[in-house]
Amino acid sequence: MKESGEVIVVKPVLAIVGRPNVGKSTLFNRVVGERISIVEDKPGVTRDRIYSSADWLTHEFFIIDTGGIDISDEPLIEQVRYQAELAIDEADVICFVVNGREGMTAADEEVAQILHRSKKPIVLAVNKIDDPSMFEKLYEFYSLGVGEPYPVSGTHGLGLGDLLDEACKSFPALEEDGYDPDTIRMSLIGRPNVGKSSLVNAMLGEERVIVSEMAGTTRDAIDTTFQKDDKDYVVIDTAGMRKRGKVYEKTEKYSVLRALKAIERSDVVLVVLDAEEGIIEQDKKIAGYAHEAGRAIVIVVNKWDAVTKDDKTMLRFEEKIRHEFVFLDYAPVVFVSALTKRRMHTILPVVNEVSEAHNLRVQTHVLNDVIVDAVTMNPTPTDSGGKRLRINYTTQVSVAPPTFVMFVNDPELLHFSYRRYLENRLREAFGFTGTPIHMIARKKS
Numbered sequence: 001m002k003e004s005g006e007v008i009v010v011k012p013v014l015a016i017v018g019r020p021n022v023g024k025s026t027l028f029n030r031v032v033g034e035r036i037s038i039v040e041d042k043p044g045v046t047r048d049r050i051y052s053s054a055d056w057l058t059h060e061f062f063i064i065d066t067g068g069i070d071i072s073d074e075p076l077i078e079q080v081r082y083q084a085e086l087a088i089d090e091a092d093v094i095c096f097v098v099n100g101r102e103g104m105t106a107a108d109e110e111v112a113q114i115l116h117r118s119k120k121p122i123v124l125a126v127n128k129i130d131d132p133s134m135f136e137k138l139y140e141f142y143s144l145g146v147g148e149p150y151p152v153s154g155t156h157g158l159g160l161g162d163l164l165d166e167a168c169k170s171f172p173a174l175e176e177d178g179y180d181p182d183t184i185r186m187s188l189i190g191r192p193n194v195g196k197s198s199l200v201n202a203m204l205g206e207e208r209v210i211v212s213e214m215a216g217t218t219r220d221a222i223d224t225t226f227q228k229d230d231k232d233y234v235v236i237d238t239a240g241m242r243k244r245g246k247v248y249e250k251t252e253k254y255s256v257l258r259a260l261k262a263i264e265r266s267d268v269v270l271v272v273l274d275a276e277e278g279i280i281e282q283d284k285k286i287a288g289y290a291h292e293a294g295r296a297i298v299i300v301v302n303k304w305d306a307v308t309k310d311d312k313t314m315l316r317f318e319e320k321i322r323h324e325f326v327f328l329d330y331a332p333v334v335f336v337s338a339l340t341k342r343r344m345h346t347i348l349p350v351v352n353e354v355s356e357a358h359n360l361r362v363q364t365h366v367l368n369d370v371i372v373d374a375v376t377m378n379p380t381p382t383d384s385g386g387k388r389l390r391i392n393y394t395t396q397v398s399v400a401p402p403t404f405v406m407f408v409n410d411p412e413l414l415h416f417s418y419r420r421y422l423e424n425r426l427r428e429a430f431g432f433t434g435t436p437i438h439m440i441a442r443k444k445s
């Protein structure tokens with residue numbers, strides 16, 4: 001969520017590494033905590049918890065559980081090595097986890113050696129120290145040479161404060177992405193070979209597109225800024241910067257991680273599908289992340305040239321999309337060919353439209369009129385005891401995505417189906433094409 005015009009900030013990344021079974025995923029879940037997303041009750045959203053936003057005190061960051069990037073065919077020591085390399089490539093700070101109960105192992109030393117070679121700050125977590133009587137287990141880990149060992153217990157949630165304090169100390173200062181707030185930041189996401197790079201090239205090669213800069217290159221993506229009809233855009237291209245030769249590159253989870261980082265920096269996400277190959281599970285997973293992140297979304301069906309068509313083909317494809325991506329019912333669909341450039345010109349107008357909707361702020365009294373009308377037409381639900389939901393007042397608290405707080409008598413009474421109904425009324429009244437809407441029910445005190 002952002003206030004209108006706020007600059008997107010690039011959050012630092014904390015990566016958790018260590019050999020299997022030391023407790024990486026337990027710690028990950030502890031740090032992430034119960035970040036139940038407000039959109040989580042929507043069907044069709046697949047969660048894949050190896051990557052998440054997290055916060056500690058005033059620090060916001062991303063956390064990756066490298067153990068979740070599983071390079072299954074490789075021997076264990078190789079896997080651990082790849083995960084450590086991935087952490088070095090992706091993270092600002094590395095949390096190296098060892099098992100205090102088992103003591104130091106050869107695999108721990110191996111990881112330490114790889115990490116040593118990088119200049120990334122490391123915090124050493126000695127896990128499974130479930131009570132203070134075990135503190136003496138810490139000392140042997142000094143010899144790993146990666147600094148002071150912090151005793152923690154993932155299962156009991158002990159020691160995490162000190163560990164995170166230490167990690168946060170090494171985070172770089174928050175980085176702004178440097179673009180003017182009016183610039184529309186977009187990224188193209190999708191599984192390999194759907195045509196993301198081709199689309200970026202076709203888009204930049206379009207008539208009257210003025211490519212002003214290819215320089216704004218971050219660690220993860222190539223940013224290209226361009227202008228069309230006096231509007232500024234930046235396209236964040238993750239596909240264009242493959243780290244060739246890295247084993248983890250080929251894993252599905254890694255491509256998801258790449259996509260997530262791009263999504264995080266975008267206002268508008270173009271979810272790219274391959275018309276020739278159709279929709280597969282991985283497409284849904286990637287789209288689910290864009291939805292969860294609350295970004296404006298356009299579904300781009302590429303390679304439309306490769307499909308044998310009659311006058312119903314487009315309609316049928318769209319129906320299939322609606323069926324497969326139930327949670328993206330708000331996202332407009334465009335059909336293009338990066339190869340022949342046909343219909344490429346339809347993308348930017350839709351990007352503009354969804355970006356506007358994403359930043360739309362509605363007046364409070366108009367909003368409340370719409371809600372009151374909606375309730376009149378379809379009365380609020382009651383629980384089994386006959387207690388009825390009462391909506392006292394609704395206000396929009398932010399844009400990008402539009403987020404509404406409803407003050408009600410009992411938030412429990414606002415069920416999925418009624419929430420959905422209200423959301424649809426808001427869409428009918430205000431448009432909101434291509435943007436998710438967040439609705440938060442709060443007890444009126």
Ligand code: GDP
Nearest residue numbers: 020021022023024025026067127128153154155
């Ligand atoms: P990963 O393979 O490194 O991600 O390890 P997991 O998080 O899956 O944990 C491996 C095992 O260690 C699980 O059975 C956990 O319940 C257990 N475990 C994790 N953290 C702790 C801890 O702090 N204390 C104890 N006693 N067990 C733990």
Ligand code: GDP
Nearest residue numbers: 192193194195196197198239303306337338339
């Ligand atoms: P990425 O991995 O998603 O970036 O995909 P690429 O842009 O590298 O494209 C993958 C393959 O699909 C390449 O062989 C492209 O030539 C081909 N391709 C891309 N766009 C189109 C298209 O619109 N039509 C057809 N027929 N092929 C395309």
